[in-house]
Amino acid sequence: MASPATAAVENLPQVLLLLHPAAFTIFGEEHFTSPKFRFLKAYESSLPLDEFLAANARSVRALLVSAATVVGAGILDLLPELRVIVTTSAGLDQLDLAECRRRGIRIASAGDIYSADVADCAVGLLIDVLRKISASNRYVKNGFWATKGDYPLGSKQLRGKRIGIVGLGRIGLQVAKRLQQGFGCTVSYNSRKKKNPDQVPYPFYQDVRELAANSDALILCCGLTEQTRHAVDKEVLAALGKAGVIVNVARGAVVDEKEMVRCLVEGEIAGAGLDVFEDEPVVPKELMELDNVVLSPHSAVLTRESMMELARLVVGNLEAFFSNEPLLSEYEDD
């Protein structure tokens, strides 16, 4: 017979998990628990997902997902009582937003908590590529400074560089602020629509190719949508040119990765700082050997501080939902 404590836990509302969230591995599941709900972990069952959901999740009202958990109509059909999806990601490209809207399912995302960290990472990758920090670190650590002499001149100054930001949302705006105010770069941008010039003084380019032609570095900060998929294609890379640099902290598929790899290998662009890839965690092997390419493992959002804030927000959103209170970070379709 269940103890009273166990019975009390069993009476808690359930939060469904389809895949093991990366944040549990990286930061620890204990930070995401609450006395007000319990997790129903589909990934711990040996049943096929549809059988598991049919048997266990027909009354589930809340779903917690990471960036990797793709949720389309097929899954939603198996969760007739679902009313809220809480994501550990800021991006929502893994969710079928139209289906969620049609079914009245609310969405709470990680909101703005990652923006500063992602912007910092974008700027860090840009400095690293232009100033060759990782490459010269390798040079010193391999002992070449003492044996081969000074590292060859190849660094470029940040001041005066023309930065093209693709996607001037919360992250893009923070990247713009750091680079223009802090480092003396000049910023232009492409976005779904032109911002109010009273609030956003940077020149707007309707066309990514034209932005690239007028930029020394393109920094990709947009969400992944059908419009932005492969927005940086062969023509854009050609417009960026031999001296141009790509920084991607958006999603791998915003770039035609195969084409970008070819351009990097053949010297048709000058370098890249990449936090995201089309087929993570698989990274094209050509990139591993290039000195002018700096890679990070989709870790732009991963600081201790942002993970603590994420845990607070995930637990807070779920507790608010079960208490019929306003969500802390509800996504509003625009």
Place this chain on the structure above:
Amino acid sequence: MASPATAAVENLPQVLLLLHPAAFTIFGEEHFTSPKFRFLKAYESSLPLDEFLAANARSVRALLVSAATVVGAGILDLLPELRVIVTTSAGLDQLDLAECRRRGIRIASAGDIYSADVADCAVGLLIDVLRKISASNRYVKNGFWATKGDYPLGSKQLRGKRIGIVGLGRIGLQVAKRLQQGFGCTVSYNSRKKKNPDQVPYPFYQDVRELAANSDALILCCGLTEQTRHAVDKEVLAALGKAGVIVNVARGAVVDEKEMVRCLVEGEIAGAGLDVFEDEPVVPKELMELDNVVLSPHSAVLTRESMMELARLVVGNLEAFFSNEPLLSEYEDD
């Protein structure tokens, strides 16, 4: 018999070089030549330096030096007509300034041309250490992301970090601006004297140890003087503590390097980003193996743009001197 062209060159005033300047190797000697002077290269002679100077340099009025060329009373005694020293460095610690002053020798330094690049490099090293960019780049390039899974959480957010700047001159002020305005850090500083608080709003600490005790990262931007030599010693490192980070873009000897290496190896401080070392190009071998240490080969000033500006300034100062015009970047003792 000399041709008229050769004779014309031979009549040009001479600029003495004691050592081969690194900028000639890195950027190319041709950028530093002028129709108004010619170089007298002591380093190309097989004679001992004193014999060479006694035989060839008694009438030399101008000397061009790099950071590596130590100039004291002994050398100056051999150059009785010397009236100007032009340096390719911003720092002047290689020169005996008191002796130069006593003999009425003017000094033209590289002035402010490197400040932005050095500040960029300091910020780049700080982001790299806090956000583990070089370390995670290695992780990805070694193929570990796909085989070992997510990179362990260890990155720290920049926002809110307490930055202690040692030496709030032109470089330190630019570091402060980038980090406080751009990244939301808070800045304090130590300097020879407190700045006017109307112009410099950051809190001042008279004592480096106290600054370290109130900082998450110390960024060293001061000149090397007898006062700043080993200013970051065992006590300062202990005050910085286990979570603290050192960034050094000043001179290696500002830190007690042996003690810093011990602290890094034993985990008594969290990490370091180092562009300078006590015995360059020799780098303590313990640093080569540490994942939390990012090294660059005294390359903070080395961008194409700053080298072009340096060449313009060196040639301009020497041409101005020989034309009895004001030097472009004369050092004023304060």
